Every structure is written in C-alpha cells, then in structure tokens.
Amino acid sequence: MAILYRSLDHLGAPQPVFELALAWLDRRKPAPLHRPLLVHGDYRTGNYLVDEDGVSAILDWELAHLGDPMEDLGWLCVKSWRFGAVDKPAGGFGSREELWAAYERAGGGRVDPARAHWWEVFGTVHWGIICLNQAFKHLSGSIKSMEHASIGRRAVETEVDLLQLLREGN
Amino acid sequence: MAQDRPTESELLIAIADFLREEATPALDRADPRLGFQMRVAVNSLAILEREGRLGPAADAREQARLVALLGHDGTLEDLNRALARQIRAGQRDERDAAMMAHLDATTADKIAIANPKWR
Numbered sequence: 001m002a003i004l005y006r007s008l009d010h011l012g013a014p015q016p017v018f019e020l021a022l023a024w025l026d027r028r029k030p031a032p033l034h035r036p037l038l039v040h041g042d043y044r045t046g047n048y049l050v051d052e053d054g055v056s057a058i059l060d061w062e063l064a065h066l067g068d069p070m071e072d073l074g075w076l077c078v079k080s081w082r083f084g085a086v087d088k089p090a091g092g093f094g095s096r097e098e099l100w101a102a103y104e105r106a107g108g109g110r111v112d113p114a115r116a117h118w119w120e121v122f123g124t125v126h127w128g129i130i131c132l133n134q135a136f137k138h139l140s141g142s143i144k145s146m147e148h149a150s151i152g153r154r155a156v157e158t159e160v161d162l163l164q165l166l167r168e169g170n
Numbered sequence: 171m172a173q174d175r176p177t178e179s180e181l182l183i184a185i186a187d188f189l190r191e192e193a194t195p196a197l198d199r200a201d202p203r204l205g206f207q208m209r210v211a212v213n214s215l216a217i218l219e220r221e222g223r224l225g226p227a228a229d230a231r232e233q234a235r236l237v238a239l240l241g242h243d244g245t246l247e248d249l250n251r252a253l254a255r256q257i258r259a260g261q262r263d264e265r266d267a268a269m270m271a272h273l274d275a276t277t278a279d280k281i282a283i284a285n286p287k288w289r
Contacts, residue, residue, distance in 0.1 A: 014247065014254035017273055020264060023257055086289060147207060150214045156280040157288050163277055166264050 001026060007129050011136055017159040021125040024166055030115045036066040043072040044081040045091040069108060073099060074119025079161045080127055080154075121165050128158030182219040186212050220283045228279035235272045 004022060008015060040047075041063025049057040075081075076099065082092035090099035100111035135152025137143045176184060190212045198205035229246060236249035244252065253269070256262045262269050281288050 014250040016250060016253045016257060017277060019254045019257040020273070023260065023263060027263075146214070147210050150210050153214070153217055153284045156277065156284045159273075159277045160281050160288060163270075163274060 001029075004126060004129055007133060011129075011132050013132075015132075017162055018125055018128060021121060021162045021166065025118065025122055025125070028118055030068070030070075030112075030118055033068055037069045039065055039067040039069055039071050041065055041071070042075070044076055044078070045083065045093070046081065068115075068119070070111070070115050070119045071122070073103060073111070073116050074121075075123040075126075077116075077120045078123040078127055078158075080124075080157065117165070117168070121162065124158050124161050124165060128155045128162070131155040131158065178222045179219050182215055182222070186215040186219065189215070217284055220286070224279070224283055228283070231279065232276050235275060239268055239272050 001022065008018060008022075040058065040061065042060050043058070047058065047060045048055055049059070076091045077089045077096055079086060079089075082088060085092035088094055089096050096113075096116065100113070100116065103111060131151050131154045134148045135150075138145050138148040189208060194205055194208045194212070197208050233246050233249065236246070236253065237243055240249060240252055240256075242252075253262075264270060
C-alpha cells in the first residue's frame with residue numbers, strides 16, 4: 001500500500017478514484033497471515049500454458065515472494081486479464097466461486113470471499129497505477145516507446161472497474 | 171480562421187482507416203512486431219479523434235461538477251488535487267453520494283474517449 005501511495009505521489013497528477021480505492025483498502029486491511037506462503041506475483045491469463053490435460057507450465061516467476069496467496073487469486077480476477085470475457089471473472093475462463101473451490105480442492109486453505117475481494121480491488125488499483133507508470137517511463141525519457149505512452153490511457157479502464165468493485169464490496 | 175474540410179475528426183479518421191486497412195496488412199507480412207505496434211498507433215489515433223470531439227465538453231462538465239462539489243473555483247487540476255487530498259485525509263469516502271455521482275460521471279466520460287467498448 002505504501003508503495004502504491006508513493007508511486008501515485010511520484011506521478012504527480014491527482015487521481016481521485018485511485019485515492020478512493022486506496023483509502024477503501026487501507027480501512028479494510030486483512031489481518032496478516034501467521035504463516036506467509038509462496039505467491040507467484042503475476043499469476044494471470046498470459047502467464048500460464050494449458051493443454052488437454054490442464055496447466056502444463058506457469059511462467060514469469062520474477063515477482064514471486066512470500067505473502068498472502070489470495071494476492072494471486074485476486075490478481076487472476078482483475079478484469080484486464082479477462083480479455084473480453086467479462087462475465088468470467090477468473091482469468092476469462094470461470095467464476096470466482098469455481099476458482100476458489102478448485103484452489104481448496106487442490107490443497108490450498110479455505111478461501112475467505114471478503115479477503116479474495118480485497119485482493120481483487122488491490123490488484124485492480126495496482127494495475128491502474130502500473131499503466132500510469134508505463135506512460136511515465138516514456139514521458140520521463142527513460143524509455144522512448146509509443147506502446148508505453150499509450151498504456152497510460154488504459155488506466156481509466158481500472159477506474160471503471162474500481163467504482164464497480166467498491167459498490168459490490170459494500 | 172476556420173480550416174477547410176476535412177475537419178480534425180474527419181482527417182484523423184481518414185488517417186486511421188488508411189493505416190488500419192492498407193498499411194497494417196503490409197506491415198504484418200513484413201514484420202508482425204511492427205504490425206502490432208501499428209495497431210497500437212491506430213487505436214491511439216481513434217482515442218485522439220474521440221478526444222477532439224468529446225473532450226472539451228467532458229472537461230467542462232467535470233469542472234462544473236467539481237466546483238459544485240467542493241464549493242470553490244479553480245483549474246481542473248487544482249480542483250482534482252483538492253478532491254484527492256480530501257479523500258486521502260478521510261474527509262470523503264464511498265458513502266459520499268454526491269462525490270460518487272461525480273466520479274461515475276467523470277469516469278464514464280473518460281472511458282467514452284479512451285475505450286468506449288470497455289465494460
């Protein structure tokens with residue numbers, strides 16, 4: 001949370017919707033786990049391979065860390081990873097409830113829906129700030145890239161999603 | 171002095187249509203990576219076309235709503251900074267119906283420019 005606030009301040013432009021989401025998250029911070037677990041850190045559609053038998057590989061482990069495994073489940077449900085299949089919150093292929101049940105069946109702990117929702121809101125605001133940061137890399141001259149610049153205009157997608165998510169959470 | 175036609179919007183649409191329909195397929199054959207970059211560029215041109223057409227009125231509506239909400243005047247950036255500061259200080263949250271209506275309207279206007287298909 002502190003890192004997200006720092007990024008937002010560093011970017012400079014006022015962002016009322018992100019402020020609202022961060023304050024919402026801050027007031028509802030889940031209790032820390034007694035035993036932190038392995039978190040992939042970028043577990044989303046685009047970072048795993050599947051074949052007829054199921055998941056065959058999970059890619060891009062460079063953000064792996066110890067923490068709350070609900071971070072991965074929340075990130076997978078961020079709307080930007082549904083690639084148009086908006087009615088299938090889990091990565092564009094299933095419901096949240098199916099994802100949670102599969103997680104529990106596969107040996108994960110019990111999923112608390114409120115905790116999973118918190119991490120989905122966190123993931124959404126995180127992606128929104130990453131979008132602004134990508135544009136900032138171009139604007140600051142550290143990377144000259146039209147693609148980076150254009151990602152800045154994707155931040156508003158997460159504002160739409162956050163306003164929806166905060167309503168669902170009340 | 172008014173410019174002759176095409177208007178800003180018409181010219182941007184003509185450029186985007188040319189790039190999408192003629193340049194992109196040729197680029198895809200030559201170098202798919204450049205084809206992808208061209209799709210990003212075409213998408214950004216479409217954003218600029220919508221921004222030129224819808225942006226000024228959207229900004230004016232946002233400004234008027236912020237003035238009504240905050241009770242003082244200022245530039246769009248100053249007003250948004252004041253609102254952001256109030257939210258961070260805990261003076262406003264999602265139970266503030268007037269603010270939520272403002273944020274819904276502002277976000278709707280922004281997404282109508284940046285990506286009207288988003289839902």
